Amino acid sequence: MTAPLHETSAGASTATVDGVPADPGSSGTPGSSDKGIQGRSPWKIAWTRLKRDKLALAGACVVVFLILVAVFAPLIVGLLGHPPDEFHEDQIDPLFGTPIGSWGGISSDFLLGVEPVNGRDVFSRIVYGARISLLVAFLAAVFAVLLGTVLGIVAGYFGGWIDAALSRVMDVMLAFPQLLFTIALVSVLPNEFLGLDGSGVRIGALVLVIGFFGWPYVGRIVRGQTLSLRNREYVEAAQSLGAGRFYILRKELLPNLVAPIMVYATLMIPTNILTEAALSFLGAGVKPPTASWGQMLSTAITTYEADPLFMVIPGLAIFITVLAFNLFGDGVRDALDPKGSR
Numbered sequence: 001m002t003a004p005l006h007e008t009s010a011g012a013s014t015a016t017v018d019g020v021p022a023d024p025g026s027s028g029t030p031g032s033s034d035k036g037i038q039g040r041s042p043w044k045i046a047w048t049r050l051k052r053d054k055l056a057l058a059g060a061c062v063v064v065f066l067i068l069v070a071v072f073a074p075l076i077v078g079l080l081g082h083p084p085d086e087f088h089e090d091q092i093d094p095l096f097g098t099p100i101g102s103w104g105g106i107s108s109d110f111l112l113g114v115e116p117v118n119g120r121d122v123f124s125r126i127v128y129g130a131r132i133s134l135l136v137a138f139l140a141a142v143f144a145v146l147l148g149t150v151l152g153i154v155a156g157y158f159g160g161w162i163d164a165a166l167s168r169v170m171d172v173m174l175a176f177p178q179l180l181f182t183i184a185l186v187s188v189l190p191n192e193f194l195g196l197d198g199s200g201v202r203i204g205a206l207v208l209v210i211g212f213f214g215w216p217y218v219g220r221i222v223r224g225q226t227l228s229l230r231n232r233e234y235v236e237a238a239q240s241l242g243a244g245r246f247y248i249l250r251k252e253l254l255p256n257l258v259a260p261i262m263v264y265a266t267l268m269i270p271t272n273i274l275t276e277a278a279l280s281f282l283g284a285g286v287k288p289p290t291a292s293w294g295q296m297l298s299t300a301i302t303t304y305e306a307d308p309l310f311m312v313i314p315g316l317a318i319f320i321t322v323l324a325f326n327l328f329g330d331g332v333r334d335a336l337d338p339k340g341s342r
Contacts, residue, residue: 046259049335056331062324070130080111081124085289088119096306104309112313115296116303122310125291126317132285132292133321136206137272143211145265148218153249153257155219156226167223170216178213179278185209186284199286206279206286210272221264225257259336266329270322277318293318 050056069076077084091105091114092098099105104113104122112123155166182205189201229235230253238248279285280294288295293314300311 046335050331053331053334055327056335059324059327059329059331062320063328066130066321066324067134069127070134073127073131076127077121077124081127082110082121084121084124084128084291086120088114088121091119092117098303098306104307104313106309113307113309115299116307116310122296122313125296126293126313128291129293129296129314129317130321132203132280132290133273133276133318136203136210136276137269139207140210140214140272141265141268143207144214144268145218145261147211148215149222149254149257149261151215152219152222153226153253156223157230157245157249157253163223166219170219173213173216176213178209178275179282181213182206182209182279183282183284186279199290202286206276210275214268214272217268218261218264221260222257225260226253229253229256263329263333263336266325266332270325270329273318273322273325 082088088110091100091110093100097117099114099116099119101107105119106113110121110123112121112126114120115122115125151166155163186202186205189205235248235252238252243252276285277292277294277297280292281298283298285294286292296314297311297318300307300314304311
């Protein structure tokens with residue numbers, strides 16, 4: 001006859017687990033505890049990591065602010081500025097062609113001053129310039145990601161001559177002089193094309209050219225990831241159950257490629273902003289008088305000695321935008337890194 005586990009003063013028995021008395025109110029089964037162990041999805045883990053990255057959150061806040069500025073540009077300019085193409089000769093010194101007053105003509109009416117010679121509102125042109133830069137950068141990134149993902153996953157999964165052909169195409173595209181090609185293409189574009197006219201033609205051309213030359217970078221990353229995933233157990237299990245190739249591409253491989261695609265897309269956008277600014281600086285961007293940060297920098301070259309602030313303001317706009325996207329992109333990359341600490 002065995003001794004009882006434990007005798008309480010009331011005569012009830014209480015079991016012990018590893019020397020620790022069990023909760024009298026529980027039945028002793030794992031599922032009966034008030035708070036059980038809860039699993040976390042990879043996206044929830046990534047969001048938890050991202051929230052701990054203060055620099056990434058600061059970059060995300062700036063990115064959201066810039067997007068709102070671009071979307072509501074007409075409302076913001078209507079409240080705080082003047083029409084971006086409106087001349088204000090009364091704000092310009094007729095002798096030197098420079099803004100009247102100090103700091104480039106900054107005042108309560110012109111928050112960032114006025115342009116030399118013509119007196120256009122710098123604040124309004126910065127706000128509308130954000131529209132051009134973000135629109136071209138986002139659309140070009142979407143185009144590059146879609147094309148690069150499709151061709152990269154096809155090359156990595158099917159292999160053989162398909163992989164060899166697409167890989168050689170990527171090599172040729174990466175070696176092609178994008179800047180010279182864009183300048184040559186824009187110089188021969190008509191004023192009206194496919195229902196677009198003026199700056200609309202230039203914006204469409206910039207999106208297509210920047211996106212077309214950007215897809216090989218995405219394609220290489222997706223191809224490499226697909227090569228490492230196509231021999232995994234869940235892919236072989238789907239094949240053994242009779243799943244078709246396109247089903248495996250869509251349901252098994254593509255969901256596992258979302259994280260690296262998202263990371264590269266967030267890092268591609270600032271590169272596209274710099275590319276658009278460089279092309280506008282060289283005269284291959286949108287047509288005047290449409291506002292563009294790169295175009296403003298190009299105009300400021302001839303007047304920077306008399307009005308240096310006119311060059312500093314669009315330069316800061318480009319710098320802050322690119323820095324914010326890079327900080328956010330680095331945070332997303334670290335958050336989605338499966339080897340990172342949890």
